[in-house]
Amino acid sequence: SCPLCSLLLSVPPTELRLVNGPNQCAGRVEVLHHQQWGTVCDDGWDLEDAKVVCWQLSCGAPISAPGWARFGRGYDPIWLEEVSCSGTESALTECRAKPWGVHSCHHGEDASVVCSGNPLPLSSYPMALRLVNGPSRCAGRVEVLHQHQWGTVCDDEWGLSDAEVVCRQLGCGTAVSAPSLAHFGRGRGHIWLDEVNCTGTEAALSECRAKPKGVHNCHHGEDAGVVCSDPSEVRLVNGSNRCSGRVEVLHNQQWGSVCDDSWGLDDAEVVCRQLGCGTAISAPPRARFGLGYEPIWLDDVNCTGSEAALSECGARPWGESNCNHGEDASVVCLGKLPPYPFMVQLCKEQC
Template identity: 70%
Template sequence: MHRNLSDYSLGVFADSALPHLAQVRLLNSPSRCAGRVEVIHNQQWGTVCDDGWNITNAGVVCKQLGCGTALSAPGWARFGQGSGPIWLDEVDCTGTEASLSECRAKPWGDHNCHHREDASVVCSGNPHPSLLTQLRLVNSSSRCAGRVEVFHNKKWGTVCNDSWDLQDAGVVCRQLDCGTALSTPAGVHFGRGSDHIWLGNVNCTGTEAALSQCRARPWGDNNCTHEEDAGVVCSDSGNSEKTSLRLVNGPSRCAGRVEVLHNQQWGTVCDDDWNLQDANVVCRQLGCGTALSAPGAAHFGRGSDPIWLDDVHCIGTEAALSDCRARPWGNYNCHHGEDAGVVCSAQHLGPLRLVNGPNRCAGRVEVLHSQLWGTVCDDSWDLAEARVVCRQLGCGTALSAPGGARFGRGTDPIWLDNLHCTGTEAALSYCRARPWGIHNCNHGEDASVVKETE
């Protein structure tokens, strides 16, 4: 149905004083300078086909809208499929045009496309944080190495490794401020994801500010399995072997059974000669302070994978456990009843996490007690408490301390109520509060934290 131009008075218009230049708008994005490209013709808005769509064409759109320069020119309906006519196809701009309608193209409405090919633009002007930040690397001891995950529709999901290369990985590393890309490990080097596979056939030019600006299939459209989850190792992650360390089956990430990654498989360490000196190297490598104890005899349960290291002998100054003297990888005379463990000083700060938020520094506050994660009541909850949470998690400054289950209701125990922090404490567990589990709240009062945007 044709509509009068006045029906679109709230749209993003350009060149409104120049009727001979077709108006253009960008839709379905939180930023006015990014989205699906639409042009108006015969008093009706329609889309542009991505055949031949490139950064030069996108640059004309950005200039026409006063949105700076083009960062990327995604196709494949990156910002959703339109529902009106497809007005332009095989657009070919020189880059000097004042309007997209001045570029060479097929006649208006003449195309061989469908809306799955709708063209989009991401411009440098008027950025929106959600276009740049929803990204993380997981299942590695370094924040700069791991399985690539992106946040979409309020859920984290993986990226398929079809066409995944160092150019794509370079965008990830730059977005996370992790230096340059060293490798894109094949297979499930960093484990299989369990949630949605959000992106497939990612194809970055390498100049994008965020992975979400690269050309790819529409969100959720892929023919992959989690066996094909993409991974990245960035230059700031350190030696990849040095970062492949974790503590499992303990009360926090700083206490548990020692496991190392070798040949793309996690395995344990034998407790022969295992001592505080060895444990100290583990704690320092993981950023967990100093070692309080070095329990052996599978104190944190028996592992089920290979036993990778035996007769480990650290002098205590090594940067990583893999730098210590030991038998060759996989050469041992142990069984899993001798798996080594570590308890680091940082674990006594009280296990803490933020969940159901867009990143690890925003979400519902949860603490671990009696081997169960539970929530914190928002009674008396304010920025002083939120500052302690952000400091404890290494998340910088707290922006706000929302209550009222801003990031959803928890389902486990409510562990803490009436918290009173001065704001200088090293951990939330150091603040005054009612005894663990004593409260007069419900999960509609779960406390949350949001970190200040950098």
């Protein structure tokens, strides 16, 4: 079997393209938002941003990041401005930027990218990571993917700073604990990492110092684990995937819905971030994904969009509402799966 290829079949093509260039790996950067293509302003645009675009499109390494509409002026809208990537993101939508559509630019400032055009080896991408054998996707034994095989991490020097990076990379909030001694069961096969030493600020575990991959003096009784703050107090149901659906929150050990009064993209953005689902695409009202069941836990939710969890947003007290389930709020997120071309490449190499 080839689970990565099965996953690939459910992933839509990336919502990013390069246009008006000499080939598919050079041109004006355009992103899809609200089912409409738009451009990116060149304010702050540089090679780190271009690197993410090239990776996302499986176009190799960045050669240049031209501004000033090098590949012609686009058309309205201008979707992104002041994009600021670290260079480790797997998609442009993971980079910091002004809110969608907020800008002070004109199309003479459209950003562009020129990539090498040759796909990079898989080792150049951030190392894939997962937590297994835990009670949720945000707790479990740490496993990393190397040479197409999943393997474990030794607990030598393993601590909260390392766990913090794992939680951040997986979109799982903050680290609660960093269990050692195979707390979530012994793994099998390779032990890929030993003596991992993160500062806690890295964007991915592969950025942390460690012994060379596969070099260790451990056994699987020393497999490292992680418990993150776990966004399991919110979920999306009845959607096409875990990143879309009716919003439900957990309170008093019971799931309930959220009223759509004042519900908008800022609120949806928080839900998507909390679930590790990327950016919000829409915030449908009126039970778009079906009617929930009692209770209706939240009403008049008012997020700024910067909160780490829906529970941090302003709202009426739990259980107080003037709504019915025909007003249940929903969310559609972009998702945070690996870029489509990258998955194609990985599928070809592995399968």
